[in-house]
Amino acid sequence: MSKSAFKPISPVLFSPFCLFLRTAVCFLLFFVLALAPSNVFSQLLDQDTYDQLIRTLEPVEATVVSVSEDGSITLSYEPGCDIHQGDLFTVYERGRPVSDPETGQKLGFLRRPIALVQVASVKKSSCRCRVLTSKSPVLSGFSAIRYEDVKAFFTSRTDHAAAVRLRKRLMRDLPYIVWAREGSRGTQAKNALTFVLEARRLDLYGPGKRLLRSFPLSMPVAEKPEQPKRHIAKPAGSIPPVSFNPTGLRWKKARPLGLLSAGALQVMVFDLAGDGDLQTIYLTNTGLYVYPFRDHGVMAAYRFQGPGVPQGFSCCSGMVVLNILMPGIGMRSVLLRYTGSQLVTVQDDINLWLSFVDRDGDGVAESLLAQGFGLETGFAHDVYLAEPDAGGIYYRGRLNLPALFNVTRSLWCDLNGNGKPELVTLVSKHELRIYESGNLLSTIDLKLLPGDVPSQFTRLISFDVNGDGRREVIFGGSNGPEGHGRILALFWSGARYSVSTVSLSVKGSICGLSFDGKGRLLAAVVRQDEKERRQTLLYLLE
Secondary structure: OOOOOOOOOOHHHHOHHHHHHHHHHHHHHHHHHHHOHHHHHOOOOOHHHHHHHHHHHOOOEEEEEEEOOOOOEEEEOOOOOOOOOOOEEEEEEEEEEEEOOOOOOEEEEEEEEEEEEEEEEEOOOEEEEEEEEEOOOOOOOOEEEEOOOOEEEEEEOEOHHHHHHHHHHHHHHOOOOEEOOOOOOHHHOOOOEEEEEOOOEEEEEOHHHOEEEEEEOOOOOOEOOOOOOOOEEOOOOOOOOOOOOOOOOOOOOEEEEEEEOOOOOEEEEEOOOOOOOOEEEEEOOOEEEEEEOOOOOOOEEEEOOOOOEEEEEEEEOOEEEEEEEEOOOEEOEEEEEEOOOOEEEEEEEEOOEEEEEOOOOOOOOOEEEEEOOOOOOOOOOOEEEEEEEOOEEEEEEEOOOOOOOOOOOEEEEOOOOOOOOEEEEEOOOOEEEEEEOOEEEEEEEHHHOOOOOOOEEOOOEEEOOOOOOOOEEEEEEEOOOOOEEEEEEEEEOOOOEEEEEOOOOEEOEEEEEEEOOOOOEEEEEEEEOOOOOEEEEEEEEO
8 A cells, every 4th residue: 555545634633723613614504504494494385485374374363343143253353464265263252360479460361262263254354254163152352363272283195204394394383273293184173274295285274174275385295105004914714704695696605815904995806907917906094005916916005195085996997096075075086097016196186076987888997987076965967078198187078967876886787688788876875776878767776675774885886697698787785894784786687677685694894896807706895803893804706
């Protein structure tokens, strides 16, 4: 090694002046970073957007000036206050007086929150509000403060570091809001605020999970890497057998295939990748999961966060639509693309019911239908033929369909063999209707069937159940996970339509029926175990 490889360190570097200078520089850098969080934070929200967010939620003092006969109240405040429809005010009544312990001088009064109200309409210096919660009557003269003592949740679909950084900043700058502990879900409080950090925006939801504001991020944030817990276990001897009525049916027995350690809302076995291999797709309250059928390969997942309640999903080759209902408000449905290893969001926050359906009666759900949301029944009359691709959903035209049509509980199937597929739809909890060319052919009341009256049903699927060369419509009917479920089939008997039970009652709720491509039926059943934990059992009928 040459002599120049290591050079002696100059003692000047350790002189008191150099040590002092280096310490001062380090302290100065730390001081600048501490006082300039906006520079670091600008990776998420630029300063103008963040200031707008804070102004949107800053306290505004108001006074109750009147209470109407319908229960609504009117607040007055200083002109020029930036009040918006959907803002929340906490109303306070005056409590006991507070005095100086030494002088006895009255310092003021304690205040007690008694009501939470939401702004319905805004004028220059007043607003009309509806009462969300109230512990005692609201009277004129009571004080109110915007967003004071309002509970807030923070959830995220992005990487953990970005979410933690934003949450801490909001907690620091909005200290008058009551922040739920980290990891709490916004669905736990009906009248709370919910902040949802998406990949490209920060959404703010109010009571009823209504979107109040949306703030764009200055740069996209990476979505949180998904490492879902595998729910599938190997078949266990404790899985009970299921007895099926063999009369006139192809399936003579059922054997257990596997066990989900979670209660699924819906289960489907389908060739989602379009490569000839089956995947098991199941939906829980926490997400949508896809994994190879009877194989421990790569699992894909879409974790559900934010407002709303998942209702169900449907598939075609490479695509999944997930319906998420915000009760009384609308939909925030999602279009997902399956790549074989992950579920990628193509389009979200779609205010329509979405469903892949079979419109030509060949048993393959090839058409995407989009139906509007209706406040009375949940389903509006407007139904559109849609086309999904890598850029989102495109609408091709409105369809003329019968009243009370439900896009998630309908299919087309040539039951009578005349070459014209009939439209079969569940229009209510117990009523099945059959149409052909727009004409109502038959109405069947499922409550008249013998046995337990089902309160919920699976999606309709079609298959030649009895081997007569024509397809029948089959579906599962259940009365809850603690009750019993059974498989039903809609037949054409040569002169009329009829529904028959094709399986004996099984303990639990049937949450999905599928075919494996070999003429065998797969049935998923949700039930409670001996410790009252929900689990999902998968059976193969052959």
